[in-house]
Amino acid sequence: MKRKTLAEQVEGGEESLYNHGVSWWRGRLIGKGGFGSVYLANVKKPKSRNRIYPPVMAVKSAEVSVSSSLQKEKEVFNHLYGCPYILECYGEEITTNKDGEMVYNLLLEYASGGTLADLIKKSGGHGLPESDVKKYTRSVLQGIAYIHSLGYVHCDLKPANVLLVSTKSDEFVPKIGDFGLAKKIEKSKKRKLFSYLGGTTSYMAPETVVDHIQEPPSDIWALGCIVYEMFTGKSVWDVKPNMSTEQLLKKIGNRYELPKIPSEISKDGKDFLKGCLAKKPTFRFTAEMLLNHPFVSGLDNTKGSEFGEILEEGWMDPIVTLPDVENEFCASSYSEDWSFISEEGPSSSSVDEKSGVSQFQCP
Template identity: 35%
Template structure:
């Protein structure tokens, strides 16, 4: 991927002040740094033995410089610590925290469905960019999804993909046993641990993230190594179908990021009306405003795995992509046909 840099990325480390630790883990720590004239940075520091992982993360961020769904590097350099015991990189600071923090704040309750749909669309935009150029994230989970102030009025945040230390780069050999967190890994990781990493791995992980935003819980199967996700609360039929597309058991039958971006769950728009005072409107407009604002719901748990997509299509359970979900004035009959 050819990148044209508008200006060099540079961080003046001597002028930075440490504000607080943002997070710590097995691979290092992230701290918030402030520069008096240039704002805030997130500094990620790892042991020198993990230098190659950190270099790869920096390289991928630079490869996708200026992409709105990929966390951006603030410096082009890998910075070495004193006595060469550690190394660090600088990136933009996610002032809204991580998706994991948001999910935790809901204490097992689901996020609003339209918020889940919008967040998922942003994640798919980032995954599509990675996949088109031959990358696989390999460790997609709420911890690695960072949130920034929204660029759209009335929306809570903008989401970006982060943490590419375990990612697969184009034309490189990468086996499944080197992939990320078990709860978010597809069944092929435990069944064929020596198998090669493919983009379907990220799609399964995305489905796990969507389950979690809906309040879902992961349960380890009796055979061990593979987790299935279940829901206890009701969600819309179109959301159920989206999750089926992500969690098809066989990787070659899972939908691609591009296909999922056209799914009705991603394309639908939930209309919320805030009436401050009665406003007269023509009869044809009044008819539209009186339509139901929310999609029909279904009850019961949603277990996984769910069978191959071809089988679903044969049983008529797959919702077909339709551009009509984009239209605000679609009649009520067509709207329910999309969800059926």
């Protein structure tokens, strides 16, 4: 008889007495991916002043023997903390299921607003208002700039990995999540003979498809695809229903084929997209350059702005909703989230005098 997975055990109620954390209860299954499964979790003593977790969390879980992706994601989160546009990780914990097997758990913020992909889907193929595109774009850009400044590349940016986190005023702040494929920026210019290629096909940059290069410009290309999708409600590539992955990869890698910039959007919007979707990575804008672009530079993501008042202290009680999960092309995906961020200030960058490297400071 085939052994049941942890997700099947939880769904069947067989894990009711097992596999909970020291201070949290494992709830219903809310998502699945190549990495494992995602569950809703509630703290055991939500009113305790000494609790270290919010009342509700999302828990990514996999048996320890197959949890390398989750453990890698935890290592990345160890470096990417303190930015209000990046999903917060509360820690890790090992639990034991009813068969005595050890399970690795990654404790994360829960997104009561779902994902940017869900929001785009609700537009019915028409896209979002340009004012919304601007504010979401700026927030994601601030997260990307922070990631790059700390020497990482996300490698799987897409609407499904941008999570909408609730604030006190019932607005939602976009946060970048899912760092299972993230990697350190390679300082050596020597290309590896056998480099790992990961991500979601339709958001891959041309240099990723052709030369297996995934560096900061690759994330900027993916951002362009996300912005295009927010504007139009459609993929940046004209993907036919019967198009194979191989055909799509060939289309992306074709040096003469460029995404068509929507004619109905503003001049600043068109120019912004062109800065992201340049075929040659050397011609693409950096995240910090884009933050100064007229399309988003006039926005102020501070208290009282489009996102309303951000939490300054304490934990929020979220609305518990989470849509289905997308898992595509080696991507360890999950639509996660919850919410806690401090009051935001204007973004800034400085230069380390010793290294000469620009250090982006997240608000």
